[in-house]
Amino acid sequence: MTQQVPLFDLTAQYASIRDEVSAAISRVCDSQQFILGPEVEALERALAAFLESPDAVAVSSGTDALLAALLALGIGPGDDVITPAFSFFATAGSIARAGARPVFVDIDPATFNVDPVRLDRALTPRTRAIIPVHLFGQSAEMAPIVEIAEARGIPIVEDAAQAIGTRYRDRPVGTLADMGCFSFFPTKNLGAFGDGGLVVCRDPRVASKVRSIRNHGSETKYRHDMVGGNFRMDALQAAILRVKLAHLPVWTAARQRNAARYETLFERAGLIGHVELPARAADSTHIYNQFVIRVRQRDALRQHMQKQGIGTEVYYPTPLHLQPCFKNLGHVTGDFPMAERASSEVLALPIYGELAESQQALVVEAIQSFFQRA
Numbered sequence: 529m530t531q532q533v534p535l536f537d538l539t540a541q542y543a544s545i546r547d548e549v550s551a552a553i554s555r556v557c558d559s560q561q562f563i564l565g566p567e568v569e570a571l572e573r574a575l576a577a578f579l580e581s582p583d584a585v586a587v588s589s590g591t592d593a594l595l596a597a598l599l600a601l602g603i604g605p606g607d608d609v610i611t612p613a614f615s616f617f618a619t620a621g622s623i624a625r626a627g628a629r630p631v632f633v634d635i636d637p638a639t640f641n642v643d644p645v646r647l648d649r650a651l652t653p654r655t656r657a658i659i660p661v662h663l664f665g666q667s668a669e670m671a672p673i674v675e676i677a678e679a680r681g682i683p684i685v686e687d688a689a690q691a692i693g694t695r696y697r698d699r700p701v702g703t704l705a706d707m708g709c710f711s712f713f714p715t716k717n718l719g720a721f722g723d724g725g726l727v728v729c730r731d732p733r734v735a736s737k738v739r740s741i742r743n744h745g746s747e748t749k750y751r752h753d754m755v756g757g758n759f760r761m762d763a764l765q766a767a768i769l770r771v772k773l774a775h776l777p778v779w780t781a782a783r784q785r786n787a788a789r790y791e792t793l794f795e796r797a798g799l800i801g802h803v804e805l806p807a808r809a810a811d812s813t814h815i816y817n818q819f820v821i822r823v824r825q826r827d828a829l830r831q832h833m834q835k836q837g838i839g840t841e842v843y844y845p846t847p848l849h850l851q852p853c854f855k856n857l858g859h860v861t862g863d864f865p866m867a868e869r870a871s872s873e874v875l876a877l878p879i880y881g882e883l884a885e886s887q888q889a890l891v892v893e894a895i896q897s898f899f900q901r902a
């Protein structure tokens with residue numbers, strides 16, 4: 529069957545901004561200035577304002593944002609960096625790329641975010657940074673994490689890749705501690721037409737370090753004070769992101785409306801005992817980069833929905849501590865039971881802003897028919 533409801537549909541959003549995007553692309557083509565430059569600087573100013581941050585450094589991806597942030601903090605071999613066992617791979621991958629050791633912590637099963645009590649117990653004498661993740665668009669419980677970190681002088685790098693515009697106690701996530709990292713991967717709430725990312729820093733000296741690392745550790749041409757990389761953003765991506773940023777609040781509100789609709793539809797369908805809807809964390813807004821439900825018979829339900837033409841996805845089927853590349857860390861199944869259970873139960877449903885109410889009804893009907901059949 530052809531897909532009736534895809535997991536994502538970026539074409540509808542594009543249709544609504546096609547002319548604006550074409551004008552932005554033409555402007556960059558006319559300038560023939562393709563890397564960094566005025567488009568990227570203008571995007572950085574707009575994002576700094578949007579995120580209520582003193583500064584913002586645009587980079588080549590969310591992954592590179594995390595790596596550049598860790599390098600700017602001087603993290604390297606011999607250092608431990610604490611992070612949740614349940615996230616997108618890049619969170620832990622960037623720690624390993626910096627030469628440090630990822631130290632995993634289990635999650636709160638209700639919010640999928642790192643459990644602050646377990647985080648406290650995971651501290652080692654070598655802990656040099658903490659990377660909490662604001663998974664699916666909701667803030668981690670930051671107050672106790674900030675308290676733990678500040679008491680020991682350990683910097684926090686927020687992985688806010690899925691949470692641009694999320695607020696925790698009325699502050700934008702990414703600016704709650706020392707550094708924040710964002711991603712403009714096309715399916716993030718603010719998506720480029722390719723890869724892109726951002727680092728925000730509380731300390732302007734750290735921000736200039738990230739700027740230097742972004743460009744091979746060089747502030748003056750051909751003089752390299754440290755070894756960085758090519759983490760630069762393209763002007764084309766910056767120009768497109770400037771167009772899209774202006775629409776982001778409306779798009780976010782549409783996702784939140786869709787989430788509320790799902791809640792009503794699931795309730796009306798009598799499905800609340802069969803599936804667990806996303807819990808709302810205290811002190812945080814939710815921008816629903818993903819609308820993730822929990823179901824015991826996840827794989828069978830997913831297959832059933834696929835047959836009905838409904839796109840779903842599993843974020844993430846393997847927790848980080850069980851990834852083959854981290855075998856050397858010596859973890860086994862059972863080390864982080866909440867992360868492992870999440871990996872076997874989570875299912876992301878279509879939530880993009882242009883989703884019609886009738887399509888959401890189809891999604892819920894498909895789930896209902898699965899449980900009636902069972």
Ligand SMILES: *Cc1c(COP(=O)(O)O)cnc(C)c1O
Nearest residue numbers: 589590591616618689711712713
């Ligand atoms: C998307 C994502 C990243 C990486 O961003 P890219 O732009 O794809 O490199 C990092 N962490 C999390 C939690 C993400 O969702």
